[in-house]
Amino acid sequence: MAKTMDVAELAAILDGHAVVRARLVLVAVDESGWRLHHGEITLNNVEPVVERAWRYATATFLELPLPGAVAANLLRRERQEVFGLQVEFPGQPTASSASVQRLRGRQDWARLSTPWPRTEWTVNQDVNLPTPAQEVLVGEGPTYLNFDAALCAFLYESPQDSRLVRPDLWRIIQPDRDAWFPNITIGADRLTATVAGEHLDGVILELTEPTRHQRQPLNGAGTYTFDLPQGLGHDSLLVLRRDGQWLDLRYFPAPVYGRERDASVVWEDPGPELDILLAGGEGPHLELKREIPEGESRKKMLKTISAFASKDGGTVLIGIEDDLHIVGLGRQVSDDQAKLAITQMIRNCIEPDPSYTLRVINHNGLRVLAIEVSAGGQPHAYRNGERLEFFVRRGSNTVPARHYEIAAGFRHK
Numbered sequence: 001m002a003k004t005m006d007v008a009e010l011a012a013i014l015d016g017h018a019v020v021r022a023r024l025v026l027v028a029v030d031e032s033g034w035r036l037h038h039g040e041i042t043l044n045n046v047e048p049v050v051e052r053a054w055r056y057a058t059a060t061f062l063e064l065p066l067p068g069a070v071a072a073n074l075l076r077r078e079r080q081e082v083f084g085l086q087v088e089f090p091g092q093p094t095a096s097s098a099s100v101q102r103l104r105g106r107q108d109w110a111r112l113s114t115p116w117p118r119t120e121w122t123v124n125q126d127v128n129l130p131t132p133a134q135e136v137l138v139g140e141g142p143t144y145l146n147f148d149a150a151l152c153a154f155l156y157e158s159p160q161d162s163r164l165v166r167p168d169l170w171r172i173i174q175p176d177r178d179a180w181f182p183n184i185t186i187g188a189d190r191l192t193a194t195v196a197g198e199h200l201d202g203v204i205l206e207l208t209e210p211t212r213h214q215r216q217p218l219n220g221a222g223t224y225t226f227d228l229p230q231g232l233g234h235d236s237l238l239v240l241r242r243d244g245q246w247l248d249l250r251y252f253p254a255p256v257y258g259r260e261r262d263a264s265v266v267w268e269d270p271g272p273e274l275d276i277l278l279a280g281g282e283g284p285h286l287e288l289k290r291e292i293p294e295g296e297s298r299k300k301m302l303k304t305i306s307a308f309a310s311k312d313g314g315t316v317l318i319g320i321e322d323d324l325h326i327v328g329l330g331r332q333v334s335d336d337q338a339k340l341a342i343t344q345m346i347r348n349c350i351e352p353d354p355s356y357t358l359r360v361i362n363h364n365g366l367r368v369l370a371i372e373v374s375a376g377g378q379p380h381a382y383r384n385g386e387r388l389e390f391f392v393r394r395g396s397n398t399v400p401a402r403h404y405e406i407a408a409g410f411r412h413k
Contacts, residue, residue, distance in 0.1 A: 004097045010121055010172065011075045014041065017068035021045040024074075025151060026060040026085060027132055034060065034085045037131065040155065041071055041172045053083060054141025054154065058132040060085060061141065061154040075123070075170060098123045098170070105180045105248045106264050110171075111156045115264065116180040117248050118173055125169035179203045179218075179240040179247040185266045186252075191226045193238060203242045209233035234279055274363050277315070278324050282396040285314040290321050292333065292341055292369075299382075302349045304398040305373055306380045307391040309354030313375035314393065318342075319368040328366030335360045338369050351381050351388065379406060 014020065021042040026034040037059075054061040062083055073080050077089035098121040103109055105116050134146040144150040149160040179197035191207065195218060203218045207226045210233055214226050218240075232252060239249040250265065282288055287304045289297070301316060308314030318338070319328045329338055339358045347353065355374040360367050379401070381388035390401040 003100045005100050005121060007075065007096060007098055007123060010098050010123075011072040013043075014068045014072035014075060014172070017043055017071075019065045020068050020071050021049050022062070022064060022066035022071060023155065024060075024062045024082065025154070026062070026082075026087060028058050028060075033088050033090075035089070036074060036087055036169065038125075038151070038155070038168070039071075039074060039170045041066075041170070043172070043174045046175075052154075054139070054150065056137045056139035056141065056150075058135075059137065059147055059150065061150065063154075098172075102176075104250070106250075111158065112173075114175065115182065117176040119176060120174075121170070121172040122168040123170040176247070179242070181238075181240070181248050181250060181264055183264045183266065184238065184250060186232055187228075188231060189228050191228055191232060191238070192223060193225075194223050195240065196221050197240075197247070203240055203247065206237075206239050206241060208237045208239070210235055231275075274317075274326075274361050274368060277317070278320070281324060282322070284393050284395060285312065287314065287316045287396075287398075288320045288322055288324070289316060289318045290327060291330070292318055292338060298345065299384075300398065302345060303382045303389070303391045304393070305346060305354060305356070305371065306350050306382045307393045307398050307401075308373040309350070309356070309375070309380040310378070310390065310401075311375060311392065314373050316371040316373070317368055318371070319366065326363055326366050326368060328363075329360075329369060335367065335369075342369070342371060349383050351383055352378070354380050 023040040024036065025038040027037045029035050049063065049065045051065075052061070052063040060083075064083065066082070070080050070082065074082075074087065079086065079088050081087070101109070101120050101122075103118050103120060106113055107117075109120070132147040134148070137144045137147065137150050142150075142153070144153065145160070152158045152160050177197060178199040179195060182194045182196050184194070185192040193205065195203075195205065197203070200218050200220060204215055205218055205224055206213060206215045216224060218224070234252075236252045237249060238252075240247040277286070280286070285308070287301065289301060293301050304314070305316060308316075320326050329335075338360070342358060346356070357370075357372045357374075359370050359372070361370055362368075379390050381390050383389075390406050391398050392401045392405060393399075
C-alpha cells in the first residue's frame with residue numbers, strides 16, 4: 001500500500017531545489033487566466049532539459065527548467081507566472097496529502113521506467129478540474145485531433161489512450177542513484193550483476209533463494225558474481241541494501257508475462273527462464289501449444305492472443321504439450337518460417353494489430369517459439385469472417401467477453 005506525505009512537506013522539498021525539470025499542462029478558462037491540469041516535476045535531473053512549448057487557444061503544454069520555489073508555490077496552489085502565463089487556482093483548496101511510492105530500477109509504473117530506482121509522489125486532482133472541449137487543437141505546436149491526444153503525445157509519446165489520461169494533478173519524481181543494477185546476466189550456473197551508483201559505501205549485495213542466501217560487501221562499482229550450482233531458484237531476490245533499507249532489487253518469480261522485457265536482465269541460457277515460466281502451468285497469462293496450430297486450434301490460439309492484448313498481456317508457447325512436456329518445433333520448421341506463419345495469422349485475424357514479440361527459446365536442443373503479447377490500451381477483436389468477436393481470459397480458458405466488458409473497454413480488472 002502506498003504511503004502518504006503532507007503536501008506542505010512535499011512543497012518544502014521543492015523549495016530546497018534551485019531548479020527542477022517541469023512538464024506542465026495548462027488549460028485556458030478565460031482570456032487571461034490559466035489553470036493547471038497536470039504537472040510533472042523531476043528532481044535532481046542530470047540531463048539537460050529540452051524546452052518545448054505547444055500553445056493553443058484552449059491549452060498549453062510546457063517542458064522547461066523551473067525554479068524550485070515556483071514549482072512549490074504551484075503545488076501550494078498559489079498564483080504564479082509561468083512562461084508569460086498567469087496560472088491561477090480560484091476556489092481550489094490545497095490538497096492535504098500526497099501518495100508516495102518507492103520503485104526499483106526498470107520498474108514500469110504509469111508508462112515510466114528508469115534505469116535506477118526512484119521515489120514518486122502523486123497528488124490527486126479535483127473532480128471539477130477544467131478540461132478543454134474535445135476539438136481539434138491547431139496552434140504553435142503539432143496539430144492534434146483533441147486535447148487527450150495531445151496530452152498522451154506530450155507526456156508519453158503515445159497514441160491516444162484513455163488509460164493514460166491520469167487522475168493525478170501532480171507527479172513528482174526523485175531519482176535514487178545511490179546504488180543500482182545497470183545489467184544482470186543469468187547463466188545455467190552463475191549470476192553476474194553489474195553495480196553502479198553515486199554512494200556505494202556500506203552497500204551489501206545479497207541473493208536470496210528459497211533454499212539458501214549469499215551476501216557480499218561491495219568494494220566499489222563493478223561486476224559481482226554468485227555461483228548457482230543448481231541454477232537460479234524460483235522466487236529468488238537480488239538486492240542492494242544498506243542500513244536496513246533496500247537501494248535496488250530484482251525479483252525472479254517468472255519472466256514478466258506479456259510486458260516489455262526488462263532490458264537490464266539477460267538470460268545467457270534461456271533454458272532456466274523457460275523452466276521458471278512453465279512452473280505454474282497454463283493460467284491467466286500463459287497458453288501452451290504442441291505445434292503451430294491449424295483449424296480450430298488456430299482459432300483458439302488467436303482468440304487467446306486477442307484476449308491477452310485486450311487486458312493484461314500474456315505469453316503463448318509453441319512446442320510444449322499440455323502436460324508441460326517440451327517437444328519443440330520440429331526440424332521441418334525453421335525459426336523464420338515459424339515466425340512468418342504466426343505473424344500472418346495475427347495480421348489477418350486480429351484487429352487492431354496487437355503489440356507482441358516473437359522469439360525462439362532453445363532448451364536442451366529443442367526450440368520453443370514464444371509469442372509475448374503486450375497489454376493493450378483497447379479491446380482487440382478476433383475476426384470471424386465478417387464478424388468481430390471479443391474475448392477475455394478466465395484462468396486457463398479463453399471465453400467470450402460480456403457486453404459490459406466490451407463497453408468498458410476491458411479496463412475493469
